[in-house]
Amino acid sequence: MSGLLPGFADPVLDAQSAFRAVLEAMSRPGRVQRLQRPPSPPAPLCPAAGAVLLALVDAGTPLFLDAGADALEWVRFHAGCPVVGDAAEADFVLAAGVPPRLAALRAGTDEDPQASATLILQVEALEEGAGWRLTGPGIEHEHRLRVVGAPEGFVAEWAANAARFPRGVDVILCAGDAVAALPRSITIREG
Amino acid sequence: MYVAVKGGEAAIANAHSWLAEERRGNPAVPEIGTDQIQEQLTLAVDRVMAEGSCYDPALAALAIKQARGDLIEAIFLLRAYRTTLPRFCATLPLDTGEMLARRRISATYKDLPGGQVLGPTFDYTHRLLDFALAAEGAVPPPAPEADPGEDTNCLRVTAMLAEEGLMAPEEVSEVEPGDVTRTPLSYPAGRALRLQNLARGDEGFLLSMAYSTQRGYGNNHPFVGEIRQGEVTVEIVPPELGFAIEIGDITVTECQMVNQFDGSRTELPQFTRGYGLVFGRTERRAMSMALVDRALRAEELGEEVAAPAQDEEFVLSHSDNVEATGFLEHLKLPHYVDFQSELETVRAMRAAAMHETMREAAE
Amino acid sequence: MSAAMQAEGYNFAYLDEGTKRMIRRALLKAVAVPGCQIPFGSREMPLPYGWGTGGIQVTASVVGPDDVLKVIDQGADDTTNAVSIRRFFARVAPGLRTTERTAEASIIQTRHRIPELPLREGQVMVYQVPQPEPLFRLEPRRAETRRLHALADYGLMQVKLYEDIARHGRVGSSYDHPVMVGGRYLMSPSPIPSFDNPKMHMSPALQLFGAGRERRLYAVPPYTDVRSLDFEDHPFVPLRANGTCALCGARDTYLDEMVTDDRGGRLFVCSDTDYCGTRQAEAVA
Numbered sequence: 061m062s063g064l065l066p067g068f069a070d071p072v073l074d075a076q077s078a079f080r081a082v083l084e085a086m087s088r089p090g091r092v093q094r095l096q097r098p099p100s101p102p103a104p105l106c107p108a109a110g111a112v113l114l115a116l117v118d119a120g121t122p123l124f125l126d127a128g129a130d131a132l133e134w135v136r137f138h139a140g141c142p143v144v145g146d147a148a149e150a151d152f153v154l155a156a157g158v159p160p161r162l163a164a165l166r167a168g169t170d171e172d173p174q175a176s177a178t179l180i181l182q183v184e185a186l187e188e189g190a191g192w193r194l195t196g197p198g199i200e201h202e203h204r205l206r207v208v209g210a211p212e213g214f215v216a217e218w219a220a221n222a223a224r225f226p227r228g229v230d231v232i233l234c235a236g237d238a239v240a241a242l243p244r245s246i247t248i249r250e251g
Numbered sequence: 252m253y254v255a256v257k258g259g260e261a262a263i264a265n266a267h268s269w270l271a272e273e274r275r276g277n278p279a280v281p282e283i284g285t286d287q288i289q290e291q292l293t294l295a296v297d298r299v300m301a302e303g304s305c306y307d308p309a310l311a312a313l314a315i316k317q318a319r320g321d322l323i324e325a326i327f328l329l330r331a332y333r334t335t336l337p338r339f340c341a342t343l344p345l346d347t348g349e350m351l352a353r354r355r356i357s358a359t360y361k362d363l364p365g366g367q368v369l370g371p372t373f374d375y376t377h378r379l380l381d382f383a384l385a386a387e388g389a390v391p392p393p394a395p396e397a398d399p400g401e402d403t404n405c406l407r408v409t410a411m412l413a414e415e416g417l418m419a420p421e422e423v424s425e426v427e428p429g430d431v432t433r434t435p436l437s438y439p440a441g442r443a444l445r446l447q448n449l450a451r452g453d454e455g456f457l458l459s460m461a462y463s464t465q466r467g468y469g470n471n472h473p474f475v476g477e478i479r480q481g482e483v484t485v486e487i488v489p490p491e492l493g494f495a496i497e498i499g500d501i502t503v504t505e506c507q508m509v510n511q512f513d514g515s516r517t518e519l520p521q522f523t524r525g526y527g528l529v530f531g532r533t534e535r536r537a538m539s540m541a542l543v544d545r546a547l548r549a550e551e552l553g554e555e556v557a558a559p560a561q562d563e564e565f566v567l568s569h570s571d572n573v574e575a576t577g578f579l580e581h582l583k584l585p586h587y588v589d590f591q592s593e594l595e596t597v598r599a600m601r602a603a604a605m606h607e608t609m610r611e612a613a614e
Numbered sequence: 615m616s617a618a619m620q621a622e623g624y625n626f627a628y629l630d631e632g633t634k635r636m637i638r639r640a641l642l643k644a645v646a647v648p649g650c651q652i653p654f655g656s657r658e659m660p661l662p663y664g665w666g667t668g669g670i671q672v673t674a675s676v677v678g679p680d681d682v683l684k685v686i687d688q689g690a691d692d693t694t695n696a697v698s699i700r701r702f703f704a705r706v707a708p709g710l711r712t713t714e715r716t717a718e719a720s721i722i723q724t725r726h727r728i729p730e731l732p733l734r735e736g737q738v739m740v741y742q743v744p745q746p747e748p749l750f751r752l753e754p755r756r757a758e759t760r761r762l763h764a765l766a767d768y769g770l771m772q773v774k775l776y777e778d779i780a781r782h783g784r785v786g787s788s789y790d791h792p793v794m795v796g797g798r799y800l801m802s803p804s805p806i807p808s809f810d811n812p813k814m815h816m817s818p819a820l821q822l823f824g825a826g827r828e829r830r831l832y833a834v835p836p837y838t839d840v841r842s843l844d845f846e847d848h849p850f851v852p853l854r855a856n857g858t859c860a861l862c863g864a865r866d867t868y869l870d871e872m873v874t875d876d877r878g879g880r881l882f883v884c885s886d887t888d889y890c891g892t893r894q895a896e897a898v899a
Binding site: 263438 | 624630653654655656657658659660662663664665667687688689692693694695697698701725726727744755756757760782783784788789790805806807808809827829830853854855868869870871885
């Protein structure tokens with residue numbers, strides 16, 4: 061493990077700061093948050109995805125990730141989480157490439173909607189003010205979010221995901237040091 | 252002008268220094284040592300460890316001292332400390348069959364392999380206040396010791412019955428049990444979590460629930476198959492070693508209650524078991540636990556669930572005295588905002604009712 | 615707060631990082647499913663159950679050294695339990711500033727009130743919740759209420775409200791009046807007076823709720839529809855004492871009634887001490 065990159069510089073306070081950014085992102089869907097002190101994870105993980113992972117996953121959360129051996133070793137070392145080979149068994153799914161279909165991930169049950177997966181989706185860029193039109197809880201009128209590098213057909217998949225509310229997958233979008241979130245409760249229309 | 256009387260930082264600090272003074276009592280009387288509590292109030296220490304879910308007699312003694320002898324307060328102190336401790340690993344299951352028993356009794360057989368061993372018990376004492384203890388007592392002479400006979404390995408009563416096919420076999424599971432201290436209960440909780448909950452439940456609550464089953468609230472015909480009390484070895488398997496090592500001995504009390512079961516369409520009549528295992532020498536709670544465990548198996552055994560002690564959600568969600576006392580005592584906190592809205596509601600309802608009465612009288 | 619008064623040997627904000635992560639994950643799910651009670655592995659805290667352990671655990675999982683924390687109980691910063699909880703965080707969260715000013719706070723932990731000053735974006739409200747299950751008086755079995763929430767079957771509550779109208783002529787619990795969140799989940803707003811219920815609707819602040827003893831947390835994201843349960847012909851009407859604050863003259867705030875003598879003397883003062891104090895200071899200026 062000689063080449064292992066460090067995690068958070070301050071595991072307590074940097075995790076808190078990263079969590080607050082994610083909480084803010086989840087509470088105001090489509091607003092882009094900048095992480096203050098993200099770690100520098102191995103490629104292809106971006107700093108924001110690294111920060112979200114270290115802030116949220118641990119021995120209690122099975123993780124699926126498609127980001128290669130270096131990323132896997134890094135997350136396992138710093139977070140100590142079990143890694144699963146089937147995305148359908150994971151609490152957290154990290155997709156650096158083409159993500160698994162939302163319908164293939166855990167959606168919880170009507171009695172336990174919280175037993176659902178969170179997809180951490182790496183994209184090229186996140187920009188407010190243009191692109192998708194988001195409405196729903198957390199949004200006063202409408203938020204606009206341009207997601208550069210969004211998976212093909214995502215908006216249609218999202219409609220199906222939102223339609224099974226309160227079941228469903230929540231998505232955290234990461235690009236560079238930026239995060240935005242799409243809780244299952246919101247509606248996305250193409251801009 | 253009216254000045255609102257509200258508690259402040261100073262009031263709290265003053266109250267707590269008064270508390271410290273009261274705890275110490277008359278300074279002319281020597282201060283009680285935690286070692287004295289640990290050695291001489293052993294059953295209080297055992298109860299605090301059991302309900303505090305933390306086997307540490309010295310800490311339990313400290314908690315009792317700090318709590319001025321209020322055991323629920325002491326249990327709370329120990330629990331709050333326990334939550335902050337790191338977890339290294341889980342122990343292997345205790346083997347009470349290998350217990351070095353200081354007490355072992357069975358009510359179901361006159362004699363049995365391993366013998367009846369009374370041990371240090373209150374049973375058969377005459378409850379007469381011993382005024383000699385009020386004086387500076389001399390150290391009592393050592394109790395006579397028996398030769399360690401050959402019958403040191405005590406066969407279990409339940410195993411004897413099982414050999415004859417009379418004891419319903421227990422379900423064996425290799426699944427890692429949950430942990431009531433980490434994960435909230437949901438119902439049905441299942442027996443493993445139930446036993447965990449009961450093992451740290453309030454002794455008074457368990458006793459009352461158990462007692463209710465004896466008085467007909469729940470279909471229980473219990474016999475003490477066996478109570479054993481003594482030291483067992485605690486072992487862990489550190490991941491880096493891969494084999495078991497002993498980390499110490501603890502004192503536990505185990506109770507196996509034997510209950511008649513009428514049988515069903517698919518099963519012959521046989522006996523079923525209620526199980527109790529607790530830290531220390533708290534025999535009353537081990538017995539209560541065993542009775543309540545058996546009562547809670549009603550559904551599993553196809554019995555009618557009619558009594559409080561058979562109702563899993565009712566029993567498990569009200570057994571914890573730290574939760575119960577906190578919520579009960581929170582009524583002491585100010586509630587004047589809610590009370591004000593009740594006042595307004597009652598006044599509005601009275602005004603409406605009076606208006607109605609007057610209107611009717613006028614007609 | 616001097617370093618000496620800070621608790622030694624405990625992590626920032628008391629909870630260990632594993633517990634914080636568990637609560638943080640639950641909070642994110644709570645925000646994603648507004649109004650839905652999320653079970654969490656509530657820990658024993660050094661304060662008793664029923665005295666704010668749920669709120670404390672939520673605050674401890676959210677708070678950072680850059681935050682400014684306000685703690686109120688019954689609307690006041692100087693009630694004993696508010697003082698005690700504020701002092702707890704000052705001891706275990708080095709760097710954290712505390713305040714009594716609603717406007718300055720980034721996190722407001724509360725028991726039984728929502729401040730009078732409208733909340734703003736960037737603020738987090740943390741409610742202490744004794745009983746998260748709005749149906750508990752009608753159906754005490756949580757295994758059953760969980761099923762009712764799954765089915766969005768709130769007929770029991772409708773019947774109860776209807777009976778209230780028949781008996782009392784009005785909709786209404788005077789406090790802890792249930793709300794529908796996002797048109798889907800029936801939720802306890804915690805025992806706030808019904809006067810405060812409308813403040814939850816479309817609030818710019820994030821609202822988090824913690825019930826430690828019952829091991830549940832839930833959330834209302836900002837700008838979320840929160841409706842007090844009522845009927846078209848019997849609309850929900852929040853009640854307040856029909857009086858004027860004797861200290862600041864406010865006629866639109868929630869009032870505490872003070873008994874001034876043993877001959878029936880009463881006067882009213884604002885329950886929100888910061889709001890009242892600010893108004894008094896402005897009147898002098």
